[in-house]
Amino acid sequence: MADKLKIGVLGASGYTGADLVRLLATHPNAEIRVLTANQQAGQPMRAVYPHLGGLDLPDLVKWEDADWSGLDVAFCGLPHGTTQEIVAQMPDHLKVVDLSADFRLRDPDVYAEWYGHEHRALQLQEQAVYGLTELNRDAVTGARLVACPGCYPTAVLLALVPIVQAGQVDAGDLVIDAKSGVTGAGRKVAQQLLFAEVGEGIHPYGVAKHRHAPEMEQEIGLAAGGRPVHVSFTPHLMPMNRGELVSCYVRLSDGETADSLRARLAERYAGEPFVRVLEPGESPATRNVRGSNYAVMNVFADRIPGRAIVICAIDNLVKGSSGQAIQNMNLMTGLPETTGLGQQPLFP
Incomplete structure (x- = not known):
């Protein structure tokens, strides 16, 4: 792939968002274009996570101010109940990897029972693919919206x-x-x-x-x-x-x-x-x-x-969240599944 994938990360101020940025920073086919964090909007990422201060990253913005039109992939690391309405407003060309629970449960009644409100984007729920990569690889490969499992x-x-x-x-x-x-x-x-x-x-x-x-x-x-x-x-x-x-x-x-x-x-x-x-x-x-x-x-x-x-x-935070999300993105965009995920365990 000659051109890099243009990436947006919603909820970049959370631990999952920070680990996504850490891993994507060394992904050879990814370029981070948008980072959102409503409470820290206007700040550079280094002010929220100093360990990422050496990276050339866009400043944090509110999700309402993000420009999705030029992106290829959006990672959603937002609180449960928030993602569904935001994804519904995104352009259809954008591939979405959701790390919240908003699209994991196929039965909307079960979702309402456990999360305290009706599902607000049932048309998207019908499209969502459960993203446990090793057990659902074929479906993930052809998906536009993937719901990553909980850790x-x-x-x-x-x-x-x-x-x-x-x-x-x-x-x-x-x-x-x-x-x-x-x-x-x-x-x-x-x-x-x-x-x-x-x-x-x-x-x-x-x-x-x-x-x-x-x-x-x-x-x-x-x-x-x-x-x-x-x-x-x-x-x-x-x-x-x-x-x-x-x-x-x-x-x-x-x-x-x-x-x-x-x-x-x-x-x-x-x-x-x-x-x-x-x-x-x-x-x-x-x-x-x-x-x-x-x-x-x-x-x-x-x-x-x-x-x-x-x-x-x-x-x-990696296989249970951000790493698995990137693994799914690789499949969704036709890249080798392991791209950008070769980090060996840190010990001791």
């Missing part, structure tokens, strides 16, 4: 969908224990996110009512042949900046073992550039994917007969 569903679905599709586990008995770094809560001033509240401790949140649960159930239900599925899902906030680890407790189908589940995952993800099934006995760890677009996973036999534990680790 928790990304890790959970990568770990569970192949073995549910193969009938190796009981889709009606799934228990998911999840842990994420503080950036998963967004960049906002809130008492529960103060250092003294988060440091040196772990706490659950959204117990039995987290909005990512119906998203998991939607995709696992499809993998199970379209039948209704309910998962037991509890997320926890960890005293670290980024990273996510999910432990999925499953009931094995007759004749299945932890080894057969691992073999299925290894077969399914063979050749995938960003998903690694570890060697037997190796434990996934967030420190081994930090700053990268990789997901690492493995399967262990539970002490309880007939059960297994599937564990997956990702960086919540």
Whole structure:
């Protein structure tokens, strides 16, 4: 591609927006033309994120003042409930990669139940493609609007969908224990996110009512042949900046073992550039994917007969958000899927 893709990032002042800018800055086929952040409009990006001060970036503007006409792709990192009305006003030629929850749920009634209001752009919802790249690559490639999964569903679905599709586990008995770094809560001033509240401790949140649960159930239900599925899902906030680890407790189908589940995952993800099934006995760890677009996973036999534990680790801001979004953009625009995403994990 001779000409670079002209990119706009809505919500550039959030952690996801900042990581999009960081990754796009070294993407050989991308040029950032528009950055929006309504509360910081008029400021340079370096004033909001000094670590990006060495880049030649446009100043932040309000989304209402952005010129979309000359862009090729818009990334939307806005709060839930905001994106749908803005995307509806964008020109039809513009490809949109949405990182909010506005287009993830296919059933508008389920969306209204979990997000507290009716969907305001149903015509766009019908066009939206669920953007878990490894599991929906063909649909993403031809899409104009892609809804990137939430960070928790990304890790959970990568770990569970192949073995549910193969009938190796009981889709009606799934228990998911999840842990994420503080950036998963967004960049906002809130008492529960103060250092003294988060440091040196772990706490659950959204117990039995987290909005990512119906998203998991939607995709696992499809993998199970379209039948209704309910998962037991509890997320926890960890005293670290980024990273996510999910432990999925499953009931094995007759004749299945932890080894057969691992073999299925290894077969399914063979050749995938960003998903690694570890060697037997190796434990996934967030420190081994930090700053990268990789997901690492493995399967262990539970002490309880007939059960297994599937564990997956990702960086919540990269594979769980901005990196996956760029992976989808690459497919949508005909670029090699891995373009701009070759960063290896940062360790230690």
